[in-house]
Amino acid sequence: MTTASGTTEVSREPEGAREQAGFDEIHILWISEGMSCDGDTVSMTASGQPAIEDIVLGLIPGLPKAHLYNKVLSPSLGGEDFLVPFRAAAAGELSPFILVIEGSIPNQNIIEGDGYWTSFGNDLKTGEPLTLNWWIDRLAPKAWAVVAAGTCATYGGIHAMAGNPTGSMGLADYLGWDFRSQGALPIVNVPGCPIQPENFMETLTWLLYHAAGSAPPPPLDEMLRPQWLFGKTVHEGCDRAAYYEQADFAKDYNSPKCQVKVGCWGPVVNCNVPKRGWMGGLGGCPNVGGICIGCTMPGFPDTFMPFMDEPTGGSLSSSLIRPYGAFIRRMRAITSMAVNKEPKWRHNRPELTSGYDPHWRA
Incomplete structure (x- = not known):
């Protein structure tokens, strides 16, 4: 129920009945004050299937009415005006809501009482900055669903690499991998540096259908x-994968062939970008000549560095496939010569040599 102040009160219906009926209205509280560059928000705006505008404007049948609060997309002037729904949710006065966190979570404990790593608004009583950790501690337990947008939020990303001074981590490292939201959902991780636009919006749409009671939880x-x-894996969807099978590897970044020897980690990285593209089905790292550096993976970036070196195991796997690949290439070349010829009966001479037999004639 919406009050005169514009906040939505918690439903008084029995828990089981409400879960079965679903929600008609839901809020999306997006905080990008983690250790990040806001690149995931920017990338999300490029989605077209669906577009964030389609969800906010209610153009997708069956979804609950969604109210999005994101600083980049907010029509407010910022400041306290923008913070109203976040403060209401922290006080338990706004429900239901989906909490989206962008950016890695710094370890505030290592500097407790001696500053802060990142903040979002100020304490109304003391004027002191409110840390990202403060908001997560109060919002995550009340959220119907919690989503980590981008590799920084999912697994820590760049800010969590070896030698960092912040102790940064992913949202599941902070809340616990067994965390469950008010909707009985685990944290939903959508990695990517930044997120692939449709990957995030497709996941959000599934969550919203689940919130409406018309879809199961996302697997x-x-x-x-x-x-x-x-x-x-990237390799399974890559249009260069056939070159790997034939042991035909690129030696530089101008080649259209498999890039494993020049630093591509595609065979072991879970990502659908070569299949999906980046914007409007176009682009994507290997599709445009770039190597896969594993940005959707929990070990990124440390496990995949240095980026331009041949991956661990790449030399062995490429060596093992060379004899097979050389044989396959040769056999295919012979077959290609055979199938690239026209049959001998196609000619402009007066006799018919196609094998046509008018057997029905006397």
């Missing part, structure tokens, strides 16, 4: 990623 893998998006 997640052991790293809490949507299975249907991250269940295959």
Whole structure:
């Protein structure tokens, strides 16, 4: 129920009945004050299937009415005007809502009482900055669903690499991998540096259909990623994969061939970008000549550095496939010569040599 102040009160219906009926209205509280560059928000705006505008304007049948609060997309002037729904949710006066966190979570404990790493608004009584950790501690337990947008929020990303002074981590590291939201959902991780636009919006749409009571919870893998998006490797969807099978490897970045020897980690990275593209089905790292550096993976970036070196195991696997690949290439070349010829009966001479037999004639 919406009050005169514009906040939505918690439903008084029995818990089971409400869960079965679903929600007619839901809020999306997006905080990008983690250790990040806001690139995930910017990338999300490029989605077209669906577009964030379609959800906010209610153009997709069956979804609950969604109210989005994101600083980049907010029509407010910022400041306290923008913070109203966040403060209401923290006080338990706004429900239901989906909490989206962008950016890695710094370890505030290592500097407790001696400053802060990142903040979002100020304490109304003391004027002191409110840390990202303060908001997560109060919002996550009240949220119907919690979503980590981008690799920084999912697994820590760049800010969590070896030698960092912040102790940064992913949202599941902070809340616990066994965390469950008010909607009985685990954290939903949508990695990417930044997120692939449709990957995030497709996941959000599934969550909203689930909130409406018309879809089951989204299936997640052991790293809490949507299975249907991250269940295959880059290599399995790459249009250069056939070159790997033939042991035909690129020696520089201008080549259209398999880039494993020049630093591509595609065979072991869970990501669908070669299949999906980046914007409007176009682009995507290997599709445009770039190597896969594993930005959707929990070990990024440390496990995949240095980026331009041949991946661990790449030399062995490429060596093992060379004899097979050389044989296959040769056999295919012979077959190609055979199938690239026209049959001998296609000519402009007066006799018919196609084998036509008018057997029905006397």
